[in-house]
Ligand code: G3H
């Protein structure tokens with residue numbers, strides 16, 4: 469059991485019909501909840517840390533908590549920086565225990581994104597750390613943006629091929645219609661699978677990454693709202709679409725919103741039903757257990773990655 473890179477797990481997932489869950493972590497209960505889910509399913513897992521999570525928890529805490537979770541569960545972990553905005557944050561993570569970093573240059577023009585990614589790849593590879601980059605922009609659900617305008621920002625397959633060849637990046641996040649947060653689609657969910665297939669055909673050896681892949685499970689939204697929440701009309705990526713994506717090169721599926729919802733629903737429920745309690749363990753305990761169940765469901769029923777620790 470150890471902190472490992474995603475190289476081996478992606479190599480095995482690439483030509484299979486399963487994907488590895490990459491869950492965002494911010495504190496001890498979230499890390500424990502996810503890791504206990506991975507342990508129960510004997511599954512490979514990626515724990516990812518955003519800049520916001522590093523700021524909230526302070527960098528050293530999350531690394532040490534993840535190390536503790538590996539000792540406790542016996543499950544290997546790839547510890548990944550999510551959406552690194554510049555070279556400096558990637559370098560800091562490479563130098564301080566992360567085994568994988570994302571450099572997110574997707575907001576820059578192609579050549580700038582490429583140069584920035586190459587700079588991070590050169591530094592990280594030298595230290596045995598793998599790199600994820602992003603090409604194309606994840607769609608929002610802004611008013612007045614029709615399907616054509618939306619897809620204009622999706623990943624261009626030929627560009628993806630050139631980008632991977634020139635940067636030597638280990639994995640590539642693609643924009644095919646998902647977006648971050650709880651509100652992903654107006655109307656019927658749509659992912660551009662033809663585009664995904666084309667990208668996978670051109671770069672068959674490159675593991676692809678799906679950001680914004682939460683399903684925004686209705687049971688959690690409803691539970692939040694039943695206990696005082698006011699989350700309006702949330703809509704995520706249907707589970708069938710995630711399963712489908714895993715067949716076309718998607719090896720890493722990013723999930724944060726579903727973790728947040730599972731946790732918050734349980735805390736709301738507990739505090740509403742026990743207004744006299746004020747011991748944080750009493751509401752964080754059930755919240756942690758809810759994360760474990762949600763993660764088990766993802767691994768077993770959506771990502772199809774149960775048992776992958778043994779592969
Ligand atoms: O894609 C972003 C993740 O959901 C992390 O969100 O920046 O609020 O930690 P955050």
Ligand code: 13P
Pocket residue numbers: 492550551647648649650678679680681682683722723724725726
């Ligand atoms: P969700 O908001 O759909 O959970 O996406 C998370 C993500 O992409 C983290 O990088």
Ligand code: ZN
Pocket residue numbers: 551648679680722
């Ligand atoms: Zn993301």
